[in-house]
Amino acid sequence: MKITLLKSFLLVGALLCFGFAQAQEVSGNVSDVNGPLPGASVVEKGTTNGTQTDFDGNYTITVGDNATLVISYIGYSTTEVAVNGQTSINVTLAEDAQALDEVVIIGYGTTTVKDATGSVAAVTAEDFNGGVISSPEQLIQGKTAGVQITQTSGEPGAGVEFRIRGTNSVRSNNNPLFVVDGIPLAGDDTSAQGQDIGLGTSASKNPLNFLNPSDIQSISVLKDASATAIYGSRGANGVVIITTKSGKGGASGGGFEFSSSLSISTPANDYDLLKRDEFLAGVAQFGGVAADQDFGANVDWQDFVTRTSASQNQNLSYSQNYGKGNIRATFGYGKQFGVVEKSELERITGRLNWTHRFFDDKLSLNLTGSISRINDASPPVSASAGFNGDILGAAYSANPTWPTFVGFDPGGGLLSPANLLAFTQSEANTDRFLGNFSATYNFTPELTGKLTFGYDTSQSTRYSVASADIIGFDNGTPGNGRGAVNDIDVENKLMEATLTYKKEFDNSSLDALVGYSFQDFGRSGRNIGGFGFNTSNLDQMGTDLEDAANSIEGEITGRYQQYGVGANDTDIFVNRLFPEVTTDRIPIVLTDVSAVTGNIFDFTDELQSYFARLNYSLADKYLFTATVRADGSSRFGPDNQYGYFPSGAFAWKMNEEDFIGDSVSTLKLRLGVGITGNQEGLGYGNFVRRTRFGDPSIGNGGEVNVPGTSTVTFANNALKWEETLSYGVGLDFGFNSDRLSGSIDVYRKETSDLLLNIEAAQPSPQPFFFQNLDAIVLNQGVEFALAYDLVQSEDFNMDVSFNVAYNENELQDFGGAIPAGTIRGQGLSLAFSQILSGGRPLFSYFLREFEGFDSNGQPIGDVQTFVGKDALPDYTGGFSLNASYKNWDLATYLAGQFGFYVYNNTKNAFFTAGSIANARNVTPEVLTSGEAGNAAADVSTRFLEKGDFVRLQNATLGYTVPLSGDGSIKSLRLSVTGQNLFLITDYSGLDPEVSSQPGSNDLLNSLPTAGIDYTGFPRPRTITFGLNATF
């Protein structure tokens, strides 16, 4: 490809000199191995004279007799044929993986890298990160400038924070819109978050876990408004378009591909805790009686709750390209075990991608469907655990002399990790089907219509239980048992119609699109709570609770919102909203759970959109794009139900200009401006006054109070989406046939009408309601990417690439001060570390300035203030080096983030003198810090640390076994991949790339958290052995 480019420059020069040729007509047929290729481009080289093949792949063109024809088609190698007086030229194009790289999937269409006007980055399968990948975002982590992808913990399947060009919103959900094979997904969780049955909550698992990473062909990241405005009210945080593999590249006779991997993971880091004797000496040092704290054993509790785990992943796919269409079917199975006991993620996926063409290829039908089953298990890890901590906090602080006997009671409200691990369980299973059927019809060579139906449904159930054998919970669970079952059913439907008109003119081309889309997001489910179980078997508890709820529901006739029965009640209450509000009593149903509550939810949001895009290219130098989308959403108030999102972009391919020398192979200037919206996190019916029953709960003695109805939302007719105005300039460059290439982008984004669940002006029906905050979040920055092919030779190739982005974030025009960033732990109830305030970045720390300890060992400094530091990285970057020698290949990838601070809540909660003074284990430096055992450990800069890090994220060594290709095995590749091989950082915790995420109800003032490390799930170091074969 690069050589062709160079040649074409030479030829351009040549043709300019000999521009006096005679005209002649050439006709012929363009095909690929499977048959005719309609729509292929046939251009007389060095001119704008060109045509496209018809449905049968035929073309006719009039050219000069010295002409060369350039025949191209997206995804195939461009072929050049000198006419030399021939009147008939037939060409068979070969598929070209490299050419595919250049294709960028944009909203409702495709473009190529060189023709893109917006800031769009595409990463294809061969560049994906390897190893254990539980969700698709990890495939492109760090690959693209300006895209910050953070897995919030090392737990298998944990949520992922995906930030494109900074953080736009003040509330939760700054993730971009994900579009899978053309279906924009709902932004909500598909499985229940970790329930509080005594230890706090944890955020939901990543809803994208259902996608098998090995099914993904490419991921496009649309970064600027000119690219994302086509997604209107959902485009403000950027758009990520995921395209799955099709059978297009498959062999005509069909072929199998099999891949298998085995991974070994260990915790990449751990805390240096006091050993048995050091601990006892420490207790004595702080005035305790060592003998009283010696329970005889010698246990490394951190080691007790973590493990080295083995994970596996198997994929089998079949693909065939049979002329009239192609098909690909895959089956995948993966089971990943986390490095903390009881954590696992099992994924079973099936996928079918089938395209068939009818009526002389005029009609093309495509069916894509995937079925997945995710079974996950979580240890008792929580981001909102109280003073006792979760399993990790308990392990860090546990007395090393405690025995591992599960019935051991440490007393004093402390938790024994052995007990906690043995008698709690949280497991979820999620079934999801994502189907997409589309019909594309070419009315004329220029006009194409496409009709798409999408259906996305998932059913998830999470079982969270703590048995009666648990010791140390203060919510009545000991002796009784407590549990929750949470069902979430999702049903999303999409109907979409687009018309595309493409026309080549003499010196220009036009690509116009109009479309209509309707989406319906249905969500329903139930939350069941239980107390007082007949069994201590954890699996049985979940089943018993579900059975109990089902039995009770079986006795209720008619519609209801909730029901409940307390341990000592003589009947069951049933609260109904329809046809009118009533509280009924029905007789007790005999079940194995003494107190049961059930609460149901069921709501549907709708989104209706009209959109249009116009691409106009003049002389193949000047590219213009204009898009507009009108979105109507059922989430907005009557005053603002429809939003209009325009954008425009211009690109100038300067390398096509005469005044640019030949050594410059790419030089493109891009300008773009646009307005996009964001409505995620707003949720259902927040603009209208709604009434429902409050949530039932089960008290510490098993008692259930009957909730009354209350207003859950305050009418706000003016409620609207939040809006981001963004503009940017970019320059793409390449020298020496793009051997050195890169891009630089500068952007500015202003997000206004910020949606926030804000404190109401009292008196008000509820403390918070959604409002559009009159303030602006400003993000501005620079992105720079550079790639260089260091060595290009037959046997040995090496290239390096590098990207870095700088982003500056500030909240402006905001007069309030809203506390956020809850800090948890012993003596830290109600503590917080950040304040949302005008003139400062989001996630700005608000702490006591720690000035050391006084002579009594008490901390100096007791006034909380802004410390001028925040949790958002200023710089993010990636560096990769790829090399190949004969059959060997090596890919390494380093990622880094700089200019941010992490609050070490783990240290604040557990590693202070007060802990060892109360016989809780600590790290050795606590003994010599000069802190007194009776000192308070209030939030202060003492626990704030620089988070800067560089990580060797991924290194893969591969060997392609040389095969003749004649045998039954066509190709065979072996690889070994290391993930998280090393980490360079000054951060004293386990890993600075962490963000402990509690459940949404545990967020202070509904504000998200960032930069807080509270017993973060240890990130693993993983070695993966892989095998990939086709036959």
Next chain:
Amino acid sequence: MKRRQIKFNVLLVFSAIFIISCTNLEIEETDSIIDQTTSTGSIFNGVEDPASSVNNLFDGLRSRYENQENFYAMQEVASDEFLVPTRGTDWGDNGIWRTLHTHNWDPGHLFILRAWNDWNQSIFLASEVIDPRSNSSAEQVAQAKFIRALGTWVIMDAFGQVPIRGVDEGPEINPAVSTAPEAYALVLADLDAAIADLPATQALNQDNLNRASKAAARFLKARVLLNSGVYLGTGDPDSAALNEVVSLVDDIATDGFALQAGYFDLFKQDADTETILWTPSSVGNNIFNGLHYNTQALDGTGGWNGFSTLAEFYDSFEGAPNTNYVGDGQEERRGWVPDASNADEINTGIAYGFFIGQAYDKDGNALKDRPGNPLVFTKEFPGLVGNNERTGVRVIKYHPANGNFTSHKILFRYADAHLMKAEAILRGASGGDATALVNELRGLRDATPLGTVDLPAMLAERGRELYGEMIRRTDMLRFGTFASGYEFMDPDRVGDDSRNLFSIPSNAILSNPNLVQNPGY
């Protein structure tokens, strides 16, 4: 031909989809009752079901009294009854307890903000039930007016100004703000209407005393009248108010409410003649917020080792100064601490009343703290910070022997009414002899009769009878002692009356510019 036909059909399908598929984007009533008129500009059309909304009002009351934070902490920790010392790392809680006790809270204080939000919310929800469009019954309106009066009293008492929002006023309206005297009139009007229409629930009628009765409304009115001098800025209540306090308490007594012997039996779930209003709030927080981790109820539930009383407050009771075992000469209300001889499976070694000295487990073994020192509770503290696990006398009114988490918390009690009557008389009302009334109560509590009762003695008596019952700060304001200084109050705050009102939360001022910050913040 065939091709053209297909083309036409496909075009037709596309056009049809564009036309048919348009939707009006209305949300359906699947999850909650949607007041559809509010989606076209209206705000309020009456509550769906007044009975359920009244339930919800009282559920709100339950949660307001459930834990030791928020208004409870404002009434008790910012007073001479309780402090929450920081013990090593424990109960540091970002200074939230310390600033209350030192009188150094600021407009960002979370408890103050929550109390503001909670009680104002109750006021608004009550107004919705009261609105004629809700078609509530006379009794439902009376219940709601009681709640509104209670909420308005709390806001007036704590903040000195009360925002008022009409039920038709949407989020774009900044609520108008009433002064304390204006709010005072609103509270009395609501209470008079409530007294008229509430049921005359008789004493001992447990099942109905968790809703407002005539007696409960009269009780609240007596309280508001007795404090009227504070709200009206007149210093002392006028004689009409004082005389009405006496007649209101007498009216309460006609419904069967009376003093009852057996102090710690009052705080059980069983019916007693003193309880005028209770809520199904769990009593667990009141038990465990002070108990040490190693003092445990029978089911193993241990304490949280926070709340303690001040030495001076403990010393205001009769009895031996440093122990509180049986036979230490104490009056009944100071309770007793089980020792090796009488700790058993019922009391599990946990004191009734004031927990001082060596603690024992249920088998009579002396307990140790977590680092292993003998668990001896002491009166004195080195300071608000730097405490070990043992400093401070702990206070247990609801005993775990009666259920750790029993859902039965007393809000209004006849002994309080009885003392209000005595105080009204002391301050000049007619209708009896204040000293005799006080001694009537003291006799019942095994305390030595007082010779004469003056105002300081009256405040002290109220403390001894009503400690931990969420009224101390209001009492101290009325007696003018709130800023007089107690142990660990910031010396710079002694005599600073600006702390008599809490700061208006900064978030509240941000959301409603009509609010003006109280002087001194």
